Amino acid sequence: MPTIRLLAASLLLLTASLVAQSPAPPVPPPWAFTVNTPPPPAPNGAPAAAPATPPAPDTTPRRVPDSDRAFTLAETRDAFNPPDWHPSGHPPMPASVSSGRKPEMRACGFCHLTNGQGRPENASLAGLPAAYIIQQMADFKSGARKSSEPKMGPPNAMIADAKAATDEEVREAAEYFASFPFRKWIRVVETAEVSRTRVAGWMHVPQAGTEPLGRRIIEMPEDLPRTELRDGASGFIAHVPVGSIKAGEALVTTGNGRTQACGVCHGADLKGLGPVPPLAGRSPSYTVRQLFDFQQGNRRGPWAPLMKAAVEKLTIDDLIAIAAYTASREP
Ligand code: HEC
Numbered sequence: 001m002p003t004i005r006l007l008a009a010s011l012l013l014l015t016a017s018l019v020a021q022s023p024a025p026p027v028p029p030p031w032a033f034t035v036n037t038p039p040p041p042a043p044n045g046a047p048a049a050a051p052a053t054p055p056a057p058d059t060t061p062r063r064v065p066d067s068d069r070a071f072t073l074a075e076t077r078d079a080f081n082p083p084d085w086h087p088s089g090h091p092p093m094p095a096s097v098s099s100g101r102k103p104e105m106r107a108c109g110f111c112h113l114t115n116g117q118g119r120p121e122n123a124s125l126a127g128l129p130a131a132y133i134i135q136q137m138a139d140f141k142s143g144a145r146k147s148s149e150p151k152m153g154p155p156n157a158m159i160a161d162a163k164a165a166t167d168e169e170v171r172e173a174a175e176y177f178a179s180f181p182f183r184k185w186i187r188v189v190e191t192a193e194v195s196r197t198r199v200a201g202w203m204h205v206p207q208a209g210t211e212p213l214g215r216r217i218i219e220m221p222e223d224l225p226r227t228e229l230r231d232g233a234s235g236f237i238a239h240v241p242v243g244s245i246k247a248g249e250a251l252v253t254t255g256n257g258r259t260q261a262c263g264v265c266h267g268a269d270l271k272g273l274g275p276v277p278p279l280a281g282r283s284p285s286y287t288v289r290q291l292f293d294f295q296q297g298n299r300r301g302p303w304a305p306l307m308k309a310a311v312e313k314l315t316i317d318d319l320i321a322i323a324a325y326t327a328s329r330e331p
């Protein structure tokens, strides 16, 4: 008996040391890989009663500043004809961007906005090189590019769109978004305190009260009602830890012994170089997700090996610092 117990004990020790040697892959930072906050449970656990008669559709015309157009709420949520509030602010759109194709290919302009400025839960496409856009669509389609957080809806929806799009639709969308520049869109603010938020519509939405920011980046709309109406002229504010921009500058410009100087490939001003995408001024939540995805092997398209040495040794704090710095640069 004692021998068996001894054996069991040493087996336990062996398993423990094996577990210690292979650390679990890091958890995708939930502030960057946003998943909707579940609604609070109903009192007594009872499901909320359905109203006897469904409310009449809300047909109130909605408006945003500097636009003479009006859309109902339902119209602003139409994935096959998203609202184009400022049509003079971009060239004429190809069908893939303005209306997509029913039933399965939602319009690119629905999520990325018709002017390609994008939102934190997706990506800015304005000003990306066409060859780069085409390669990413191929990677989403082939399965070489996916999110480290499978519960995050928008990247999965992106993959479905890429699978549905024809080569011709991809080409015309790529040429469209590459034909005009990305405009400054995100105000980066270093702070120790941030508004409390919940995640709704895959986005951080401010709540009453504040809390310590800690080691996170919290990006939220400058004007929630305008963002909810998909106004491509109302941007975002990114709250980043105090000191992170400076720390990021050191990593990005010199590598600081932990990574490579990014400008070699992304351009000295981080505005892109040939087919290599720009980083300047883009969403820091998006940037953190991409660096994490490269690190975890979830972005492994044919161009991804070029990013391997850059991300290998980076900690979450490094990702925060790098993204705070790149987002703070002029696009
Ligand atoms: C349902 C929303 C949705 C639609 C519609 C959509 N996308 Fe996306 N797209 C996303 C999301 C979300 C991401 C970012 C995924 C991530 O964070 O990893 C993305 C990322 C991308 C990227 C990668 C950008 C980069 O810098 O690497 C490209 C390119 C892209 N989309 C092109 C398109 C095109 C072209 C269309 C139309 C044919 C389209 N998307 C339609 C949600 C969407």
Ligand code: HEC
Pocket (backbone or CB within 6 Å): 135, 251, 252, 259, 260, 261, 262, 263, 264, 265, 266, 276, 277, 279, 287, 290, 291, 299, 300, 301, 302, 303, 304, 306, 307, 310, 322
């Ligand atoms: C040796 C060249 C090279 C270096 C150095 C490099 N990158 Fe990249 N980077 C690339 C290429 C190529 C891609 C596109 C990869 C792909 O398509 O999968 C890329 C993609 C990215 C993306 C995704 C952009 C998007 O639109 O989705 C981010 C973010 C990024 N790099 C950040 C950095 C940072 C930060 C550094 C420095 C710490 C860096 N890179 C250094 C070549 C490089």
